[in-house]
Amino acid sequence: MSELPSVLLPTPPTYLQIVEESGLVGLVLDRTSFYAEAGGQVCDIGSITTSSGATFEVTDVQKFGAFIAHIGRITDGELSVGDDVSLTVDYGRRAPIACNHTSTHMLNHALREALATDADQRGSLCDADKLRFDFAYSKPLTVEELSATQAAVNRQIKADLAVHSQVVPLESAKAINGLRAVFGEQYPDPVRVVTVGGPGVSEMISAPDTADWRDYSVEFCGGTHIARSSEPRTFVLLSEEGIGGGVRRVVGVTGDRAEAAQAEARSLGKRFKAAEALADEDIEPEAAELSRLLDAATIPLVEKKEFTAALAALKKRALEASKAQAAGLAAAAKEEADALAANFTAGAPFFVALLKTEADIKVVEAAVTAIAAVVKDVPIMVLGAGKTASALALCPKGSSIDAKDWINAALEPCGGKGGGKPIRAQGNARDPTNVAKALEAAKAFAESKSS
Numbered sequence: 233m234s235e236l237p238s239v240l241l242p243t244p245p246t247y248l249q250i251v252e253e254s255g256l257v258g259l260v261l262d263r264t265s266f267y268a269e270a271g272g273q274v275c276d277i278g279s280i281t282t283s284s285g286a287t288f289e290v291t292d293v294q295k296f297g298a299f300i301a302h303i304g305r306i307t308d309g310e311l312s313v314g315d316d317v318s319l320t321v322d323y324g325r326r327a328p329i330a331c332n333h334t335s336t337h338m339l340n341h342a343l344r345e346a347l348a349t350d351a352d353q354r355g356s357l358c359d360a361d362k363l364r365f366d367f368a369y370s371k372p373l374t375v376e377e378l379s380a381t382q383a384a385v386n387r388q389i390k391a392d393l394a395v396h397s398q399v400v401p402l403e404s405a406k407a408i409n410g411l412r413a414v415f416g417e418q419y420p421d422p423v424r425v426v427t428v429g430g431p432g433v434s435e436m437i438s439a440p441d442t443a444d445w446r447d448y449s450v451e452f453c454g455g456t457h458i459a460r461s462s463e464p465r466t467f468v469l470l471s472e473e474g475i476g477g478g479v480r481r482v483v484g485v486t487g488d489r490a491e492a493a494q495a496e497a498r499s500l501g502k503r504f505k506a507a508e509a510l511a512d513e514d515i516e517p518e519a520a521e522l523s524r525l526l527d528a529a530t531i532p533l534v535e536k537k538e539f540t541a542a543l544a545a546l547k548k549r550a551l552e553a554s555k556a557q558a559a560g561l562a563a564a565a566k567e568e569a570d571a572l573a574a575n576f577t578a579g580a581p582f583f584v585a586l587l588k589t590e591a592d593i594k595v596v597e598a599a600v601t602a603i604a605a606v607v608k609d610v611p612i613m614v615l616g617a618g619k620t621a622s623a624l625a626l627c628p629k630g631s632s633i634d635a636k637d638w639i640n641a642a643l644e645p646c647g648g649k650g651g652g653k654p655i656r657a658q659g660n661a662r663d664p665t666n667v668a669k670a671l672e673a674a675k676a677f678a679e680s681k682s683s
Contacts, residue, residue, distance in 0.1 A: 258301040259288065259311070265319050266302060267326070268295040272356035272364075273333050273455040278321040286311050325360055330456045331464040331486050332363040334395060335385065337428055338461065339365055339484060340412050341449035342384030346377055353414050354479045358455070362470075362485050369480045373472050379534045385467045385484075388449070392462040393429035397453075400425055404437045410446035419452050426453045428461050466490045468532040497531035504542050512553035519546045562598045564589040569599035569614070573606035581682035582611040582633065586671040591616025593624065593658060600624050613638060613674050617664035621646045623674070624658040631655075633681045642674035 259280065269275040275293035280302065286309030290302045336356050343351045347369065355366035373381070402421035405411065413419070425433045428449040436445055458464070464486035470493065471483045485493060503525070507518050526539055565587055572585050587599055596616040603612055604626055611633045613625040623642050625635040635657040639650035643659050645666045650659020661670075 255305045256303060257288070257306060257311075258303050260299050260301060261317065261319075264293075264300050264302070265321055266290060266293045266300070267321075267456055268293040268300050270295060271453060271455050272336070272358055274329060274357075274359045276321050276326055278319065280317050280319055282309070282311060282315045282317050284315070285309050286315070326456060328360045328487060329358055330458050332360075333358040333453075333455045334426075334428060334457045334461065335389075335464050335467055335484065335486050336363045336365055337412075337426065337449045337451050337453070337457075338385045338388045338467070339363070339381070339482070340367075340451065341388070341428070342381050343367055344412075345384050346380035347373075353412065355414075361489065362483055364481065364483050366475065366479050366481045368478055370478045372474065373480065373482075375534060375537050378469055378472060378537070381482075382467065382469050382484075382532070382534060388428060388461050389464055389467060390462070391429065392460055393448075395426065395428050395457050395459055395461060396430065396432045397424060397426045397457065398433035399423065400433060400437055404440070405433075405452065407440035408436045408445055408450055409441055409443065410448070410450055412449070412451045414452075417452075423452050424454050426451055426455075426457055464490075466494070468493050470530065470533055472533060493531050496529055497535040500525060500529055500531065500539060501535065504539055504546075507546055508542075512549070513557070515546055515553060516550040519543060519550050522546065558592075558594065561590055561595050565591055565595045565599045565616075566602045569602035570606075573603045576603075576607050580610065582613075582678040583607050584613045584671065584674045584678060585615070586667060587614060587616045589616070590618045591622060592618050592620070593622040593660060596622045596624050597658075600626060611635070611638070611678060613642065613678070615642065615667060615670055615674065617667040619664070621648060621661040621664040621667045621670060622658070623650065623660070623670070625652075625656070627655050629655060633678055638674065638677055638681075641677040642670050645669035645673050 266276045266278065267273065278290050280288040280290060287307045288304055288311060289307050290304040292303040294301050294303065336358055340353055351367045351369050353365070353367055357364040399422045402419060402423045405423050405425050427433060427436065430436060430445065430448040430450070436442070436450065467484055467486050468490045469482055469484045473481050475481045503522060507515065507522060510518055522543055526536065526543060529536070568587055568589050576583055583603065587596065589595065591599070596614050599616070600612060600614045603614065609628050611625065611627040611631050613623060615621065615623045621643065623639055625638050627633050627635040627638070634654045636650065636652050636654060639652065639657040639659045643649055643661050646661030646663055648659055648661020650657050652658055
């Protein structure tokens with residue numbers, strides 16, 4: 233129970249206006265079990281009830297000077313100055329926040345170990361979903377540094393270390409070897425010290441120069457914490473970025489969210505492993521799908537960087553396979569084009585051919601170039617079929633056939649069209665199934681213009 237000595241409200245007319253517009257009220261108690269937002273940790277939420285049955289929903293808790301304001305809405309009854317109240321904190325919500333806060337301390341310690349420099353804290357945020365930590369460091373962390381940092385946190389978790397806290401004189405606390413504090417922060421005297429591991433705060437203060445104290449997380453902190461380092465179960469880093477001024481920011485998760493991220497990474501890793509065994513012609517579509525999955529995935533940053541490198545290798549292999557295939561098709565198309573040109577009947581008014589070789593517009597263009605070197609001064613059209621239908625036409629100046637009109641007439645059966653000039657035009661159609669009809673249409677149009 234806690235006495236309610238005052239209710240933070242403006243004058244009655246303003247109070248009525250506030251209630252009508254937002255319903256928010258601030259309550260000040262003589263003591264509280266609610267944690268007010270501070271030190272990067274979000275506030276508690278919960279409820280306050282009176283012996284008469286009035287209920288107040290607490291949605292925010294803020295510190296104003298020496299006072300703690302419980303901000304929320306009256307959901308039932310009325311509150312009066314001097315009421316005895318019962319406080320109910322949502323400890324189910326506080327538990328993951330405490331896990332994340334203690335994990336932030338372990339992360340702070342791990343960064344010093346992994347980076348071999350102080351990497352002093354520049355800010356933090358701990359809520360029920362994640363932890364965020366800002367620190368002084370002038371360059372992006374490498375995959376090796378990220379992996380070492382994550383591993384160092386998980387070693388502390390696995391060690392099941394006791395978490396100690398004690399309020400002690402500020403000067404005594406400052407003398408502890410390895411103490412981590414926020415640069416420029418003003419701390420109270422006495423100050424609360426939180427350690428993850430070690431013999432406890434009193435023992436550390438009694439022998440502050442002991443070298444072993446650097447092996448443990450030791451910080452000034454007034455936040456909520458867990459009892460043992462094993463409670464988060466596991467920790468993963470999700471992101472790392474620069475936020476300016478030589479400060480880096482990392483975001484991590486613990487518990488269920490960390491385990492879910494690890495499970496998603498394992499599943500995606502199996503997909504990448506299977507992709508490595510695919511035939512060259514199947515890599516490009518799978519690489520596109522893996523890229524989509526990777527962009528949407530919430531997985532540990534170390535694995536994300538590894539998968540990004542693996543994806544780049546897959547895309548490179550797909551590109552090389554595509555180039556090799558294109559070169560092979562171009563060579564086959566040229567060979568076919570040479571044979572077609574050799575069989576051209578001299579004096580014929582035009583030349584039209586459909587390549588048997590699988591062909592896109594580049595392959596068709598190579599074929600046209602080879603044919604035009606042999607077949608002179610007559611309109612030429614070559615069609616090809618691959619994923620799409622393609623066609624390219626060349627017409628001598630003064631020809632009765634307009635290359636652009638010819639292309640459009642040819643591709644009409646395939647639902648395609650083209651563009652260009654009277655002497656050169658090209659086009660394509662998405663559906664190549666009617667390319668044989670396109671060949672007949674091309675011949676019919678040329679015959680109609682040549683008669």
